[in-house]
Amino acid sequence: MNRASLIRRIAAGLGLLAAALALPAAVLGVGAVGFERYRYAPPEQPHSVAADPPAHIAGRPTAVVVIGNGGANAADVLAPYEVLAATGAFNLYLVAPERRPVTLLGGLDVLPDLGFAELAERLGGAAPDVTVVPEMPNDRSTDVPVVDWLRDTASRGLVLGVCSGARLVADAGLLTGREATSHWYRLNEIAPGHPEVNWRRGIRYVDTGDVITTGGLLSSVDGALRVVERLVSESAAADAARAVHWPYYSPGGAAEIPISEITWPERLLHLVNLGYRSQTTTVGVMITEGVGELELAAAFGPYAEVRSARTLAIGPDTVRTKHGLTVLPRAGLDQVGSTGLVLVPGGRPSAELETAAGTAGVPVRSLPGDGRFVFDPALETLAATSDVPTARWAAKIFEYAPADLQLSGPAFPWSGVLPPLVLAAAGLLASAGGFVLLRRRRAR
Known part of the structure; x- marks a missing residue:
């Protein structure tokens, strides 16, 4: 086989491969x-709803789960919320920059209990005792109000950064010079943007005093239980773990977990x-x-x-x-x-x-x-x-x-x-058919 013939065959093979991949790649995109x-x-149709926020009970610590106007991860919001609520020891609120319906990951729409201004009025300008920060869409237009509020207000209390909510906590400057953790899947994206943080892997949470950060998603249960240990009692945390049937509660310290890739x-x-x-x-x-x-x-x-x-x-x-x-x-x-x-x-x-x-x-x-x-x-x-x-x-x-x-x-x-395989076969057959027709026309 001469060189020209070899090149033609390689080109034909590459063309067939490209034809096989084109349809699956297009559908994937x-x-x-x-x-x-x-x-x-x-x-598509905005919700029209009015609901009274929960009452504030004097003497209880205040815990808030903050979400952005652009939404937040549903599991990051709901898991620590129920753990904290199960204690019955907190004034617990879902808060956002504005009090209007917000979409959580997967199309779950919620109405925050309070906006930032309403929370400040209810607490007399004081910071919440604890603020839970879940993952939120990486969008500067919705990040800025939350990051500013974390820096100016939430930082005066205990901050719990859940999963890749650690990104927002770091953006607010609250992790500079500290150890922290985040979701194993997101750390490779978060860490390069925050070299000032000593990122750790393979642990449920990292507690550095006034900031706690957790690993991914259900590690937020452990982070919330740590908050209960510190602000209420270890026995209250054990009761909350039993109430939500969490099998991995580690009293007094963070459990290690496998380092995932x-x-x-x-x-x-x-x-x-x-x-x-x-x-x-x-x-x-x-x-x-x-x-x-x-x-x-x-x-x-x-x-x-x-x-x-x-x-x-x-x-x-x-x-x-x-x-x-x-x-x-x-x-x-x-x-x-x-x-x-x-x-x-x-x-x-x-x-x-x-x-x-x-x-x-x-x-x-x-x-x-x-x-x-x-x-x-x-x-x-x-x-x-x-x-x-x-x-x-x-x-x-x-x-x-x-x-x-x-x-x-x-x-x-x-x-x-099966669908991409079928699409690949269809693309291959179409390309092969076109190649055969082209050769027949040339032969004529």
Whole structure:
């Protein structure tokens, strides 16, 4: 074979490879952009709601969970909120720069209890005793009010930076010269921008006195329990851990956890979910009065974090959670048919839901509060309805021990892998067909 012929064959092979990859790559790109826009997207029809904030009880310490006008991570908000609320020892508020509906990750809309100005009025200008800072979208327009408030107000109390909320705490200058931690998946993005911080891995939380930072997502439970230890008592923290069925409470100090890194199979799974499954799969979450905050986190969080589905909050116009958060569902029972699965966190499905789901042919699964930590049934459901690798990936992201879970379901993510393979084959066949036609025309 001469050199020219070899070059032509290599060029033809590369052309076929490009043709095979073009369609899957295009669909992946469209899916990735679409999902990232969806994650914190507000509802098409703005909520119109009025709700009284909770009463302030004199003598109790004040704890706030702060969210930006552009939203926050649902699990980062809800997990520490329920832990602190379970003690009954705090005046606990969800606060934001302005008191208007805000979208948490995955389309869960909430109404903050107070805006910054209203909180200042209620506390007489004093700082909250503790401020919880969750992950928020990396957007300067919504970061600035929160970072300024952290620097000027929250810094006078105890600050708990949850997951990659540590980025905002560092932006406010509160971690300079200190040790800190954050989500293992986000540290490679956060650390280069803050070399003044001594970042640590493989630990649930780092306590440096007036600032505590935690690892990813469910490590926020440990950080909140540490706050309870310091501001209430160790026995109150143990009671709160039992109340939320958290199995990893480490009294008096932070537990070590494995130092995680993303593997190539996990990268590929992430891309498959992001580009393909998230565009075709919607999971409805039926929100009922008195639902637990951690139960909501378990219903919304896994799908949003592994990008395997979009979530749709279903319920009446306004719902109060177990400890008083105001949640604003986006859809009624008439939209159950637009989902492929409906989850019912914290209870059994109502007769109305069963009728609507039965008519639409949509399966319903409960996430029961049956004495286990609620992420157990949530991840088991994810494995059964998606696949085991996706559920294990979700557990790893949440820093929850997959070895303790009884996961059963498809052993391989075929529903996510088959579409790009089909697209690749279609592109290859189209390219090969075009090549054959071109050769025939030249022969003529």
